[in-house]
Amino acid sequence: EENLEALKKGSVNLGAHIDNLKKFGVPVVVAINHFYADTQAEIDYIEQFCKEKGADFAVTKCFAEGGEGGTQLAQKVVDACEKENNFHYLYDLDMPVYEKIETIAKEIYGADGVDYTKEAKAAIDEFVKLGADKMPVCMAKTQYSLSDNPKLLGRPEGFRITVSSASLSNGAGFIVCQTGSIMTMPGLSKSPAAYRIDIDENGNTVGLF
Known part of the structure; x- marks a missing residue:
């Protein structure tokens, strides 16, 4: 059912992402992923919201129409x-690693600050000793919230980010900070397809797709 009030409440999250991208000095394009039950009033609201935020937009119907449904977005x-753009990074690579983490937490997530477990701080301090502190920082965080708490929806305020652990991806060239309780291989459902792969009585592999 059409629910513009819920859409208005949720759009603050979209607003945060638009604001964040603007901090890099580049034009922003929003993909409005169209679902079959979306009403025109809902689409109109999001389009107007994007206009007010200074972001371009395109309705995409790739699921229903394949490539043709994404040509406008492309x-x-x-x-x-x-x-014309004024692209720049969020922080200088020479900035101390703790300041990089703090910058990401405050500027991108809207956190008040960052807390560290003993294990995370010990790991980061070791990376500094190894001279890896000039690398960029990759934050691993729940996809459900701008905070590290998946229950804080929308555009939460008055929270702190907790770095629970840290690792060094030296080959890739960045430090990974895991926040809260996070799985480092996201994207799997609670029942991944691997559970349904088997070998039948004739020795044939079944369940692959």
Whole structure:
């Protein structure tokens, strides 16, 4: 059923992402992923919201229409690439690693600050001794919230991020900070397809797709 009030409440999260991207000095394009039950009033609201935030947008129907459903979005991205921009990173790589983490937490997530477990701090301090502190930082965090708490929806305020552990991806060239309780291989459902792969009585592999 159409629910504009719920859409308005949830749109603050979209607003946060638009604001964050603008901090990098580039044009922003929003993909409005169309579902079959979406009403025109809901689409209109999101389009108006994007206009007010200064972001371009395109409705995409790739699931229903395949590549044809994404051509408008593709053109908008091409157009954005051709616009003048003032791209810059969020922080300087020479910035101390703890300041990088703090910058990400405050500027991107909207946190008040960062807390560290003893294990995480010990690991980061070791990376500094190894001279790896000039690397960029990759934050591993729940996809459900701008905080590290999946229950804090929308655009939460008045929270702190907890770095629970840290690891060094030296080959890739960055430090990984895990926040809260996070699985480092996201994207799997609670019942992944691997559970249904088997070998039948004739020795044939079944369940692959």
